Amino acid sequence: MDIKAMLVAAAEAQADKVKDDMMTALNSEEMENQIASAINAKVNIPFVSEADEQKLFKQVVDVITDLIAGIFKGK
Numbered sequence: 001m002d003i004k005a006m007l008v009a010a011a012e013a014q015a016d017k018v019k020d021d022m023m024t025a026l027n028s029e030e031m032e033n034q035i036a037s038a039i040n041a042k043v044n045i046p047f048v049s050e051a052d053e054q055k056l057f058k059q060v061v062d063v064i065t066d067l068i069a070g071i072f073k074g075k
Helices: 003-026 029-042 050-073
Strands: none
16 A cells, blocks of 8 residues: 555544544534524524423524534435
């Protein structure tokens, strides 16, 4: 195996690991809560309690992370 093929193989392996790590983080409950909380801190919906806003943003983030995961999986 030549050096170029070895470097390409190493880069592909590293890219696959980064992709797997991103998918794990993206699908984690902790990440979804952090993103939803960040959105909730920036957006105020009048006449809706903070707890209800958090639930709403959590659901929105769940849908978005599922879509992103599908894109990464090629679906």
